[in-house]
Amino acid sequence: MTTMTDPPKASFQLSMLIYDTRYRSYTFQFIALLLLMLLIGYLGKNLVENLAAQGQNISFGFLSDPSGYDINQRPIEYDSQSSHMRAAVVGVLNTLIVAFLGCITATLFGVTAGILRLSPNWLVRKLMAIYVEAFRNVPVLIWILIIFTVMSASLPSPNQFRGESAEASMVLDAFAFTNRGVYVPSPIWGPGSSVVVLAFLASIIGVFAYRRYATKLLYDTGRLLPMGWPSLAILFVPTILIFFIMGQPISLDYPALQGFNFVGGLHIRGSLIALWFALAIYTGAFIAENVRAGIQAVSKGQTEAAASLGLRPGRIMKLVILPQALRVIIPPLISQYLNLTKNSSLAIAVGYMDVTGTLGGITLNQTGRAIECVLLLMLFYLTISLSISAVMNVYNNSIKLKER
Amino acid sequence: MKRTVFLGAMTVAGLAAGAAAAGTLDDVKARGKLNCGVTTGLVGFAAPDANGVWEGFDVALCRAVAAAVMGDATAVEFVPTTGKTRFTALASGEIDMLARNTTWTFSRDTDLKFDFVGTNYYDGQGFLVPKSLGVSSAKELDGATVCIQTGTTTELNLADFFRANNIKYEPVPIETNAEGQQQYLAGACDAYTTDASGLASTRAAFENPTDHVILPEIISKEPLGPLVRHGDNEWGDIVRWTLNALITAEELGVTSANVAELGSAAVANPEINRLLGTEGDLGKMIGLDNEWAKRAIASVGNYGEVFEKNIGEKTPIGLARGLNAQWTQGGILYSPPFR
Amino acid sequence: MPHDQISFVRKHMLPEAPPPATETGAVKWLRENLFSSPANTLLTLVSIFVVFNIASASAPWFLNGVWDSPSIAACREILDGRVGGCFAVLSERWNQLLFGFKYPVELYWRPGLAFVLLFVAGAPVLFGKIFPRKMLFFTGLYPFIAYWLIWGGSIMVPIFALLGVVVGAVVYSRVVTISAGVAVIAGFVAALIFWIASGYISRPMADVMALQAVPSRDMGGFMINLMLGVVCVSLSLPLGILLALGRQSRMPIIKWICVVFIEFIRGVPLITLLFVANVVLAYFLPPNVTFDLILRVIIMITMFSSAYIAEVIRGGLAALPRGQYEAANSLGLDYAQSMQLIILPQALKISIPGIVNVAVGLFKDTTLVSVISMFDIVGMIRGPILASMEWKGVYWELFGFACILFFITCYGISQYSQWLERQLRTDHR
Structure with a gap:
């Protein structure tokens, strides 16, 4: 005989909050929340008391006051009468500039070194291994300082370009490598230059259209069109033609020694170069490892299978290996970009005026608004990081292998 | 209560840096050390020598205050600060006074809530x-x-x-x-x-x-001077008058060499007597004993001696007195009288 | 065919001929590894050219190096116009580079001994198969011994700290049967109460077996980098595990707290956190309480690295097959047991390379403290040494020395982690 009885319905007891797994999680969460609120309350209370004791307050009003200091690298209009806010924006732009340049250069270094590490050439392999290990195992701050010192100690000063028997001379009469930075010619956009630029942009689109057409033709009819020289021709010929038709609206502004400094052209400052180069070469070493791991992650069978289909080595790389390797390479690559951006805050060591140098440096010093400045600084970096991670998540989802 | 909890935990952690209560003077005495903020290294003003002993013009003032308060010019903990950290360090009580060639400006004195107690070097x-x-x-x-x-x-x-x-x-x-x-x-x-x-x-x-x-x-104009937290006037007075004592000592011809002799018994000049505590009770008025100034001068010398030793013309720094000469010598160094 | 019609029959085997000269030894190696194709040959020549240039430029600098001279001026005099390094700055200031400029010279043996003991303590953890497990006992004691050696002071302080940990552990093991979470909190609270109580006892006993106390402000040089690296990584491991578990938790509030913490810390550069330690933290402490700068920095760097380690461990946890969790549950293990016995050992094993990477990165990042006026090795170089009259302008020797120190340490650690990975590989390949 069987009886069906419900389990006895125990009335709720306080001890169940700890012993009963159904309620325990609520207890924990409640305690955690309580502790968190207590902690925040405690810190907040201290903050209020401290500020009150010193007669200060939290206010962002100082951002609209004139900053009073000058910044050498100004992507936007700025002088010492501009507000602290504008100084911070200049800093943000400078951060983005060095991060952008650094990411591109680091990718170049990294991909080259990563592929060369797998080269059949023993010497090259070893040299690349030395590069990777040397740069990965020494702090980036030291590299930044070293490259900055190389810049200022081994390049000639503008003074040495002076006189009849100058100790230094410009390269091609257009580039001056000095210890204050590198001066390069910069374009002057005359009237009508926009047409040339538009023509160039159109040519780029034209190249893509041509390539797409050639691929389609190949798949449809099996006829192989040449790719290399027509692309180049499409890219340059129309632009050059229009350039001369419009009467050469774009000319170059060459740097020239005048007064204390080189004047004219584009001045890439030593601090930017030191930071850019150090970050690129340091991050490049990490990217090289990612690239190598990515290529090695593609199993040898894939290469052999592609070869047995009759593909040539270049096509094997392009059509079989790389698409699979990129899936492994890109996520860590993006997190390296993120690291590079965060490491660019070390600009402060070489006096590059990024956002840590303006908002977190001089503005903080001059106004004494430590909490506000550091808070804004963190918010900025946080925004960048989170948006890059968001992009990465989207990418990761899009390349996820849909196996089952 | 909360303080004891914190201190108890930190004693065990062994890293307690001590607490600066409202009475900085009492704190310094209880701690037995003066926490003095200086630069991270500027030869002549404040820099560690090869043995790690801090030396310099600003350092001497810290030592003089320590000597006046505790009778020991070496009872100073030098805290190197950067331009960024110096004010927070002072505001948070990490240091008791800041002697770091800091310019006396309106906003620092008022908005940042510090008290500049004087000028020890007129600069530009x-x-x-x-x-x-x-x-x-x-x-x-x-x-x-x-x-x-x-x-x-x-x-x-x-x-x-x-x-x-x-x-x-x-x-x-x-x-x-x-x-x-x-x-x-x-x-x-x-x-x-x-x-x-x-x-x-x-x-x-x-x-x-x-x-x-x-x-x-x-x-x-860069009047460089020591500063303390706003609100603790007793402590501010001590630092202010220690600086003034050094300046006055030079004016009155009291040096580290003769201070013991001049301070042993009353001499003809009543201001020297008041300064060195052989007459009147000036030391008591700022919460110290009457020999405070004597100790300060004996430990580092008068203003002129400090200047000559650290940054004067015979040193590699080679600064002339210029504006920093006594008012009687054509400078603008002028201490209020001790009375 | 009759036998005698055959003009010649070889009776003996020929000896094996040596392979052609191009297929053996150095020539073959060279041909295959350096000159296998025109492009390769070109690469080789370029590389040789580069190596030769670097070597020929730096060789005289090393060979003519001056190791004994009181200052850069004297050094240049000795060199007399020749190219050469002034390594005298290293023989003169090595102690400052390693220990900072204020650590008492006669006490150098103490951090030195602590450094050596670090290997003794680390050995059973790092090379578990070689050294006896009993040595782990010493590993547990090591932090307290090292603290006593480096900071000095009464031995009672580390002893009471150790006892507090023991009390906490005992309470944890008593309560863990009820619930792991409760046990962690209870153990922590018990230890805290013990420490606070012992604070009152240990103060009067400040002279018991006291070594000369050295305030942390007097420490500097490479010692600071090592200390920060070791302390912060070891502190952040347990924190990182807790954070990773919290992030995996099914309790939304706890999960949410952990996610926000981790993402926030990972989103900002370390240097802003150091700014917080340096200029902002003081505002959040009760009035009149100040921490030592080094302690503030340790707190911030530990938070920083625990967030990164948590992410690495989360990866390890996620990589475990679901079956492992379900198997643990089906055995009737509760959360704490299943984590301790089944999940974490496997997850941590997977995470080791990642953790080592974080540790190496963190160790390198300890140089950032030089930006907030701490005299670590970079701070010493940029500050007191390069600013001194004697050694102004000696960059390469000093930076090279720092590079070598960091390279040896970091390269050593990463080689170890690769070795460990091979050791721990339990799949059958």
């Missing part, structure tokens, strides 16, 4: 240029690259000066004085600007100091 911002540049005035620096140490009032003065004279320049911000020298000597900047005293100290360290000149323009 100048420019250092190589002679070969052929520049004799700062107004000729149009288009020049100027190296500048960040985190100081010098940045603002520089911007104001060039703006007022409507000339352009390229600022190169530098983190430490050592890097400033490196950049300047390598020719990465045409001029180096900071307080004139700092320029002299920097130039003294060069291999060929005579190849460089300090331009005649002094573009700002």
Whole structure:
């Protein structure tokens, strides 16, 4: 005989909050929340008391006051009468500039070194291994300082370009490598230059259209069109033609020694170069490892299978290996970009005026608004990081292998 | 209550740095050490020597205060601070006083809630240029690259000066004085600007100091002085009057050599007697004993001695007294009377 | 065919001929590894050219190096115009580079001994198969011994600290049967109460077996980098595990707290956190309480690295097959047991390379403290040494020395982690 009885319905007891797994999680969460609120309350209370004791307050009003200091690298209009806010924006732009340049250069270094590490050439392999290990195992701050010192100690000063028997001379009469930075010619956009630029942009689109057409033709009819020289021709010929038709609206502004400094052209400052180069070469070493791991992650069978289909080595790389390797390479690559951006805050060591140098440096010093400045600084970096991670998540989802 | 909890935990952690209660004087006495904020290293003003012992003009003031309060000029904990950290360190009680060539300005005194207790060095911002540049005035620096140490009032003065004279320049911000020298000597900047005293100290360290000149323009007033937290007036008085005691001692001819003799019994000059505690009760009024000034002077010497020893003309820094001479000698050093 | 019609029959085997000269030894190696194709040959020549240039430029600098001279000026005099390094700065200032400029010279043996003991303590953890497990006992004691050696002071302080940990552990093991979470909290609270109580006892006993106390402000040089690296990584491991578990938790509030913490810390550069330690933290402490700068920095760097380690461990946890969790549950293990016995050992094993990477990165990042006026090795170089009259302008020797120190340490650690990975590989390949 069987009886069906419900389990006895125990009335709720306080001890169940700890012993009963159904309620325990609520207890924990409640305690955690309580502790968190207590902690925040405690810190907040201290903050209020401290500020009150010193007669200060939290206010962002100082951002609209004139900053009073000058910044050498100004992507936007700025002088010492501009507000602290504008100084911070200049800093943000400078951060983005060095991060952008650094990411591109680091990718170049990294991909080259990563592929060369797998080269059949023993010497090259070893040299690349030395590069990777040397740069990965020494702090980036030291590299930044070293490259900055190389810049200022081994390049000639503008003074040495002076006189009849100058100790230094410009390269091609257009580039001056000095210890204050590198001066390069910069374009002057005359009237009508926009047409040339538009023509160039159109040519780029034209190249893509041509390539797409050639691929389609190949798949449809099996006829192989040449790719290399027509692309180049499409890219340059129309632009050059229009350039001369419009009467050469774009000319170059060459740097020239005048007064204390080189004047004219584009001045890439030593601090930017030191930071850019150090970050690129340091991050490049990490990217090289990612690239190598990515290529090695593609199993040898894939290469052999592609070869047995009759593909040539270049096509094997392009059509079989790389698409699979990129899936492994890109996520860590993006997190390296993120690291590079965060490491660019070390600009402060070489006096590059990024956002840590303006908002977190001089503005903080001059106004004494430590909490506000550091808070804004963190918010900025946080925004960048989170948006890059968001992009990465989207990418990761899009390349996820849909196996089952 | 909360403080004891914190302290209990931290004693175990072993890293307790002590607490600065409202009465800084009592705290310093209880701790047995004066926490004094100084620069991270500026030869002549505050820098550790090869054995790690701090020396310099600012350091001497810290030592004098320690001697006055505790009778021991070595009972000082020197806290190196940067331009960024110095004010937070003082506000948070990490240090009891800041003697870090800090310019006395309106907003620092009022808005940042500190008390400047006096001026121990009257300075001004100048420019250092190589002679070969052929520049004799700062107004000729149009288009020049100027190296500048960040985190100081010098940045603002520089911007104001060039703006007022409507000339352009390229600022190169530098983190430490050592890097400033490196950049300047390598020719990465045409001029180096900071307080004139700092320029002299920097130039003294060069291999060929005579190849460089300090331009005649002094573009700002920089009264450098020690400061304490706002609100603790007793402690502020002690620092203020220790500084004044050193200045007065020079004026009255009291030196570290003769202070013991002059202070042993009352002498003819009543102000010396009041200063050294053989007459009146001045020490009691600031919460110390009557021999406080005697100890301070005995430990580091009077203002003139401190100056000569650390930054005077016989030292590599080679600064002339200039404005910093006694008012009786044509300077503007003028201590209120001790009475 | 008759036998005698054959003119010649070889009776003996020929000896094996040596392979052609191009297929053996150095020639073959060279041909295959350096000159296998025109492009390769070109690469080789370029590389040789580069190596030769670097070597020929730096060789005289090393060979003519001056190791004994009181200052850069004297050094240049000795060199007399030749190219050469002034390594005298290293022989003169090595102690400052390693220990900072204020650590008492006669006490150098103490951090030195602590450094050596670090290997003794680390050995059973790092090379578990070689050294006896009993040595782990010493590993547990090591932090307290090292603290006593480096900071000095009464031995009672580390002893009471150790006892507090023991009390906490005992309470944890008593309560863990009820619930792991409760046990962690209870153990922590018990230890805290013990420490606070012992604070009152240990103060009067400040002279018991006291070594000369050295305030942390007097420490500097490479010692600071090592200390920060070791302390912060070891502190952040348990924190990182807790954070990773919290992030995996099914309790939304706890999960949410952990996610926000981790993402926030990972989103900002370390240098802003150091700014917080340096200029902002003081505002959040009760009035009149100040921490030592080094302690503030340790707190911030530990938070920083625990967030990164948590992410690495989360990866390890996620990589475990679901079956492992379900198997643990089906055995009737509760959360704490299943984590301790089944999940974490496997997850941590997977995470080791990642953790080592974080540790190496963190160790390198300890140089950032030089930006907030601490005199670590970079701070010493940029500050007191390069600013001194004697050694102004000696960059390469000093930076090279720092590079070598960091390279040896970091390269050593990463080689170890690769070795460990091979050791721990339990799949059958």
